[in-house]
Amino acid sequence: MESKGIENGVGRNGLAKIQTQDNGVEVCHDDSATPVKATTIDELHSLQKKKSTPNTPLYNKDAQGNNAFANNVSEVQRQKQQLQSISASLASLTRETGPKLVKGDPASKHETSKVAHHHVHHVTPTISVSDSALKFTHVLYNLSPAELYEQAIKYEKGSFITSTGALATLSGAKTGRSPKDKRVVKDETTEDELWWGKGSPNIEMDEETFMVNRERAVDYLNSLDKVFVNDQFLNWDPEHRIKVRIISARAYHSLFMHNMCIRPTPEELEDFGTPDFTIYNAGRFPCNRYTHYMTSSTSIDLNLARREMVILGTQYAGEMKKGLFSVMHYLMPKRQILSLHSGCNMGKGGDVALFFGLSGTGKTTLSTDHNRYLIGDDEHCWSENGVSNIEGGCYAKCIDLSGEKEPDIWNAIKFGTVLENVVFDEHTREVDYMDKSVTENTRAAYPIEYIPNAKIPCVGPHPKNVILLACDAFGVLPPVSKLSLAQTMYHFISGYTALVAGTEDGIKEPQATFSACFGAAFIMLHPTKYAAMLAEKMQKHGATGWLVNTGWSGGSYGSGNRIKLAYTRRIIDAIHSGSLLEANYKKTEVFGLEIPTEIEGVPSEILDPVNTWPDKKAHEETLLKLGGLFKKNFEGFVNYKIGEDSNLTEEILAAGPIF
Numbered sequence: 001m002e003s004k005g006i007e008n009g010v011g012r013n014g015l016a017k018i019q020t021q022d023n024g025v026e027v028c029h030d031d032s033a034t035p036v037k038a039t040t041i042d043e044l045h046s047l048q049k050k051k052s053t054p055n056t057p058l059y060n061k062d063a064q065g066n067n068a069f070a071n072n073v074s075e076v077q078r079q080k081q082q083l084q085s086i087s088a089s090l091a092s093l094t095r096e097t098g099p100k101l102v103k104g105d106p107a108s109k110h111e112t113s114k115v116a117h118h119h120v121h122h123v124t125p126t127i128s129v130s131d132s133a134l135k136f137t138h139v140l141y142n143l144s145p146a147e148l149y150e151q152a153i154k155y156e157k158g159s160f161i162t163s164t165g166a167l168a169t170l171s172g173a174k175t176g177r178s179p180k181d182k183r184v185v186k187d188e189t190t191e192d193e194l195w196w197g198k199g200s201p202n203i204e205m206d207e208e209t210f211m212v213n214r215e216r217a218v219d220y221l222n223s224l225d226k227v228f229v230n231d232q233f234l235n236w237d238p239e240h241r242i243k244v245r246i247i248s249a250r251a252y253h254s255l256f257m258h259n260m261c262i263r264p265t266p267e268e269l270e271d272f273g274t275p276d277f278t279i280y281n282a283g284r285f286p287c288n289r290y291t292h293y294m295t296s297s298t299s300i301d302l303n304l305a306r307r308e309m310v311i312l313g314t315q316y317a318g319e320m321k322k323g324l325f326s327v328m329h330y331l332m333p334k335r336q337i338l339s340l341h342s343g344c345n346m347g348k349g350g351d352v353a354l355f356f357g358l359s360g361t362g363k364t365t366l367s368t369d370h371n372r373y374l375i376g377d378d379e380h381c382w383s384e385n386g387v388s389n390i391e392g393g394c395y396a397k398c399i400d401l402s403g404e405k406e407p408d409i410w411n412a413i414k415f416g417t418v419l420e421n422v423v424f425d426e427h428t429r430e431v432d433y434m435d436k437s438v439t440e441n442t443r444a445a446y447p448i449e450y451i452p453n454a455k456i457p458c459v460g461p462h463p464k465n466v467i468l469l470a471c472d473a474f475g476v477l478p479p480v481s482k483l484s485l486a487q488t489m490y491h492f493i494s495g496y497t498a499l500v501a502g503t504e505d506g507i508k509e510p511q512a513t514f515s516a517c518f519g520a521a522f523i524m525l526h527p528t529k530y531a532a533m534l535a536e537k538m539q540k541h542g543a544t545g546w547l548v549n550t551g552w553s554g555g556s557y558g559s560g561n562r563i564k565l566a567y568t569r570r571i572i573d574a575i576h577s578g579s580l581l582e583a584n585y586k587k588t589e590v591f592g593l594e595i596p597t598e599i600e601g602v603p604s605e606i607l608d609p610v611n612t613w614p615d616k617k618a619h620e621e622t623l624l625k626l627g628g629l630f631k632k633n634f635e636g637f638v639n640y641k642i643g644e645d646s647n648l649t650e651e652i653l654a655a656g657p658i659f
């Protein structure tokens with residue numbers, strides 16, 4: 001019937017027929033493999049998934065990796081305890097019972113009905129109980145990135161896979177933190193312990209109001225079909241590890257925290273027990289303006305006594321990461337450990353550098369260095385044991401990101417990475433990193449091991465260099481200065497950087513920002529407490545302080561240019577290698593900074609800013625102006641003693657600009 005070859009076979013439509021094989025058999029088979037052992041499509045689907053979850057216990061497996069039958073009871077018991085713990089976290093404090101919790105996705109009926117049988121947290125409803133007690137809330141516990149991708153793409157608008165495999169998400173109306181809406185409960189203890197008043201990030205609220213907001217968040221979360229729960233760790237120093245639980249409404253938030261916190265191994269998760277700190281993230285659900293203290297629809301509330309944080313009315317994920325950082329800024333100093341808003345890396349020879357700086361000054365960019373081991377990009381602890389990263393991931397800005405300039409960050413944007421608020425081609429899903437349509441603050445959150453030279457575990461010895469980064473948009477701070485200990489403290493307490501005017505009406509010149517300890521938004525104690533600890537540690541371990549201007553040169557913002565990243569990298573290289581310690585120095589006017597006359601790979605004339613300004617008078621005026629702003633800011637600190645030694649306090653006061 002069929003003819004051989006194309007040349008003489010003509011189909012009904014007049015086109016040549018393609019014959020695959022000439023074996024004389026009339027019936028055409030698709031393939032020769034044995035058919036699958038399934039009689040229905042459902043059966044076929046069930047073959048696809050092997051039983052395993054991130055929280056599957058390992059203990060109960062036999063040598064072949066099968067779940068040993070004898071231990072199944074303890075596994076059921078353990079799962080029950082885990083669900084009871086989550087149930088306790090989600091319990092309403094104003095009603096007798098909350099919703100019943102079930103593990104698993106409500107959409108996958110087969111799985112959950114099975115699980116539900118074992119894992120419903122039983123409460124016997126009585127007639128007096130509210131309807132919410134009769135409801136089921138599904139708990140999606142420590143899901144994997146793949147599972148979270150599926151959840152986000154199915155249920156959260158604005159979630160897409162980009163051409164490199166990252167998960168593009170939208171954070172909603174808020175694309176940055178809301179520091180004015182961050183409140184801390186003032187009680188008998190925190191009243192004395194914390195920094196309150198002018199300059200402090202701690203805006204007070206009372207316990208009662210906290211409980212109102214907590215209940216609001218808990219009720220919202222319980223009203224959902226499902227919530228995401230992450231149980232993870234903070235701090236790579238095993239002695240000072242903190243267990244955190246994050247309860248959130250979005251897969252985006254769960255994946256973000258999966259990346260940013262330290263991910264427990266299955267064994268660690270098995271022994272997790274009760275968290276040390278819990279975040280209730282109600283995301284889009286606002287606070288109620290009739291509630292005392294509420295001044296907007298957003299409220300981020302910290303209760304140190306209860307070890308809880310409540311987030312209402314913002315979906316910006318950085319709020320969780322930086323909220324936990326505040327908690328560490330309280331807990332760690334209690335243990336004589338200094339918490340640092342800094343990046344950190346280590347050379348092949350074990351030399352550690354810290355990179356302090358406010359947002360946008362270069363912590364993430366400069367600590368991610370192909371020639372060095374990355375310990376972390378943003379939050380660290382310095383204890384008697386050395387340094388340790390608080391987090392398990394990095395949070396890089398991606399505006400104008402390029403593969404040529406920042407290959408390691410570029411390559412980290414792959415499957416598993418959360419990309420916030422970026423714009424991409426609707427067809428190819430290629431991200432346009434130049435596009436600021438949604439926000440200038442586009443971000444990538446990825447696990448630290450996505451950086452090839454990550455140092456795992458993320459700990460290192462005592463720092464040798466302490467680098468203070470300032471993005472000086474006035475263009476008068478030198479690209480690099482070597483600091484005395486007193487100068488290091490002066491600049492650490494000042495925490496200077498400048499914001500550029502951008503495109504807003506009216507603002508024509510850069511705005512100086514002073515943020516104590518290069519992170520006033522996150523510290524909980526008075527800045528001088530952290531400064532005293534830093535001075536003590538730097539002295540004890542012989543660390544050198546440096547001030548690096550990653551901002552403007554040749555004039556202020558508008559007339560000069562931002563210092564080339566390549567030059568800043570050469571400067572940082574010279575600090576790491578020790579060669580900059582050996583350079584010749586001269587002292588600058590006004591700020592009295594020691595500046596090197598030569599650095600390999602950097603044009604010598606840029607090392608003294610005055611050389612780069614065509615208008616010398618304008619330079620002088622700008623320098624004095626900035627000096628004045630420093631002086632004025634420091635007035636708030638002149639009455640504080642730093643450390644045991646009043647000599648150091650006096651030296652610090654004298655280490656500022658003189659004119």
Ligand SMILES: Nc1ncnc2c1ncn2[C@@H]1O[C@H](COP(=O)(O)OP(=O)(O)O)[C@@H](O)[C@H]1O
Binds near residue numbers: 566
């Ligand atoms: N000379 C420079 N040094 C450091 N960063 C620079 C420099 N010039 C431009 N940049 C850009 O500034 C931004 C610094 O941001 P980032 O490293 O995320 O800061 P941080 O982590 O301190 O918030 C990056 O986008 C980086 O590419």
Ligand SMILES: C=C(OP(=O)(O)O)C(=O)O
Binds near residue numbers: 177318322360363364
């Ligand atoms: C996430 C933040 O940190 P950074 O900009 O320092 O990376 C932030 O300040 O919100």
Ligand SMILES: [Ca+2]
Binds near residue numbers: 360
């Ligand atoms: Ca920051």
Ligand SMILES: [Mn+2]
Binds near residue numbers: 364377395397
């Ligand atoms: Mn950063």
